[in-house]
Amino acid sequence: MNKVKYILFCSSLLLLSSCSDWLDVNTDPNNPTSVDYSLILPNAEMQIVGSVAGDYAILGGLWSQHWTQSHIASQYKDIDSYDITDKDFEIAWSELYSDALIDLEEVKRQATLAGNWNANLQAVCLEAYTFQILADLYDFVPYSEALQGDKNLTPKWDSGKEVYTGLIASIDSALAKDFNALTNTYVRSDFIFASGNKDAQVDNWKRFANTLKLKIYLRQTESDNKVAALKSISDMIDKDIFLNRDAKISVFIDEANRSNPLYETNVRQLNVGTNLRASYTLMSYLQANNDPRIDAYFTAGSTGHFALAQGDFNELTSATPGAKTSTAKFSATTPAYFFSLDEVYFMLSEARLRLGNEALSLAAYNSAVKAAFAKFGLSSPDALLAGVYKFPSGGTFDEKLSAIITQKWVASVNQGIESFFDQARTGLPKISAVPASDPAYIAGEWTYSIQGVTSGAFPKRLIFPDISRRVNPKTPAFVPVTTKVWWAK
Numbered sequence: 001m002n003k004v005k006y007i008l009f010c011s012s013l014l015l016l017s018s019c020s021d022w023l024d025v026n027t028d029p030n031n032p033t034s035v036d037y038s039l040i041l042p043n044a045e046m047q048i049v050g051s052v053a054g055d056y057a058i059l060g061g062l063w064s065q066h067w068t069q070s071h072i073a074s075q076y077k078d079i080d081s082y083d084i085t086d087k088d089f090e091i092a093w094s095e096l097y098s099d100a101l102i103d104l105e106e107v108k109r110q111a112t113l114a115g116n117w118n119a120n121l122q123a124v125c126l127e128a129y130t131f132q133i134l135a136d137l138y139d140f141v142p143y144s145e146a147l148q149g150d151k152n153l154t155p156k157w158d159s160g161k162e163v164y165t166g167l168i169a170s171i172d173s174a175l176a177k178d179f180n181a182l183t184n185t186y187v188r189s190d191f192i193f194a195s196g197n198k199d200a201q202v203d204n205w206k207r208f209a210n211t212l213k214l215k216i217y218l219r220q221t222e223s224d225n226k227v228a229a230l231k232s233i234s235d236m237i238d239k240d241i242f243l244n245r246d247a248k249i250s251v252f253i254d255e256a257n258r259s260n261p262l263y264e265t266n267v268r269q270l271n272v273g274t275n276l277r278a279s280y281t282l283m284s285y286l287q288a289n290n291d292p293r294i295d296a297y298f299t300a301g302s303t304g305h306f307a308l309a310q311g312d313f314n315e316l317t318s319a320t321p322g323a324k325t326s327t328a329k330f331s332a333t334t335p336a337y338f339f340s341l342d343e344v345y346f347m348l349s350e351a352r353l354r355l356g357n358e359a360l361s362l363a364a365y366n367s368a369v370k371a372a373f374a375k376f377g378l379s380s381p382d383a384l385l386a387g388v389y390k391f392p393s394g395g396t397f398d399e400k401l402s403a404i405i406t407q408k409w410v411a412s413v414n415q416g417i418e419s420f421f422d423q424a425r426t427g428l429p430k431i432s433a434v435p436a437s438d439p440a441y442i443a444g445e446w447t448y449s450i451q452g453v454t455s456g457a458f459p460k461r462l463i464f465p466d467i468s469r470r471v472n473p474k475t476p477a478f479v480p481v482t483t484k485v486w487w488a489k
Contacts, residue, residue: 037110037119038189040103044123045191047100048130049249051092052417053336054261056133058276059089060417061328063459064409065281065446066297069313072322075275080311081451082459084481086466093465096130097146104130105147115183117174118198121205122190124174128167129212129338135163136219136421137462139485140476154472160486161225164216171209191249192338210241211339214347221354222425223487233351243344250335259332262414267330276328280436283307283326285410285444289388296376297413298326309436311449337415342371346408353400362391365404372411402428406444424460424488431458457482
């Protein structure tokens with residue numbers, strides 16, 4: 001996979017040089033021997049979005065059936081056919097471990113010495129966010145012994161469940177610090193919450209921390225840790241402690257290596273914008289419900305909106321001309337999200353439902369759908385919420401959960417890694433018993449890739465990377481891409 005190296009205006013646009021260049025520490029007297037944590041933090045933020053909102057977003061969008069591989073290109077055939085090997089996504093893995101997470105450890109070290117618990121909280125949150133995604137993708141990852149440099153070059157691999165326990169403990173520890181201490185300062189190089197006000201920044205990062213905890217607990221609601229997870233959700237749900245705005249980076253500009261990761265990776269670096277086409281799975285749902293987001297998500301083909309069935313990348317152009325199929329729409333300046341506001345509301349809606357408070361679940365659901373439209377600059381979908389997207393208040397728990405998760409899936413275009421995790425966790429959207437071409441197909445149900453190589457089984461994870469196996473003998477043995485992770489349904 002391509003990897004974007006960002007050369008952004010790091011440190012609040014004060015320095016025009018590669019963020020990575022600041023971290024080149026060697027014996028050359030013309031180069032710095034140490035870097036202040038305020039300059040390291042934005043580099044870590046950009047490394048995270050470069051992988052999560054770039055390579056992993058492409059994976060998530062294909063495996064969430066928002067997009068499918070074009071039938072006149074070949075860039076993502078291995079992903080779309082579930083033909084993943086231990087060489088895939090090695091660069092994203094390395095960028096997160098050797099750059100972002102290492103950077104965040106240094107931010108934590110310096111922030112602790114300075115008593116700046118605001119900066120420490122930011123680093124802890126970003127580290128936990130990254131480790132959760134890695135643990136969810138691989139099920140086992142180096143965690144408790146990771147990031148120790150020369151002190152431990154062969155860290156053990158911890159189970160996802162162990163990682164989750166450690167993440168909650170680290171977040172709680174960071175939240176317990178004294179944020180009233182005079183040593184706390186505003187971090188103006190923070191790309192995510194650069195409000196100009198220390199107290200507002202601290203409040204936003206506290207909300208980020210608690211929203212991340214909620215996501216960690218929700219991920220466990222179909223696992224053997226369900227009871228404890230629901231108890232933890234219940235203990236926090238009635239407090240005003242969750243994000244009430246997007247957590248995003250929105251400083252991208254339309255220049256090479258400074259644009260949105262999806263655009264940079266999939267359009268500029270490949271010099272073509274048509275690799276990813278509309279999946280019939282999502283488009284059929286949008287068309288069936290007259291959802292105006294179809295024009296926000298896709299550029300129509302020569303005859304209007306037209307989609308390929310998932311994995312139908314060997315479709316003949318004599319049957320479907322290349323100009324006919326709708327193309328996934330990307331912009332160089334689109335924000336990259338850690339949490340979008342609609343995602344937060346959907347999580348709150350699910351949490352309320354699981355705790356038995358239907359009225360508050362309904363309210364959060366409506367807020368989520370409205371925020372999902374607003375994210376793409378669309379007007380409030382009141383008619384849809386009163387019609388086909390109306391919350392099924394008189395229905396069963398399963399029907400209500402299906403409404404929440406399905407709408408969350410539709411809203412998560414460009415953030416598809418989360419809807420991929422949700423489907424593995426809840427089984428929603430449902431898997432179709434028939435192919436997309438069957439008259440009995442139900443719009444929005446997932447279909448097995450036409451070119452799939454896993455005998456009808458859907459992917460649930462990534463394969464342990466060979467780059468780790470080559471240097472760490474503790475890397476676990478091969479596990480197939482179709483094997484569930486610990487919290488999956």
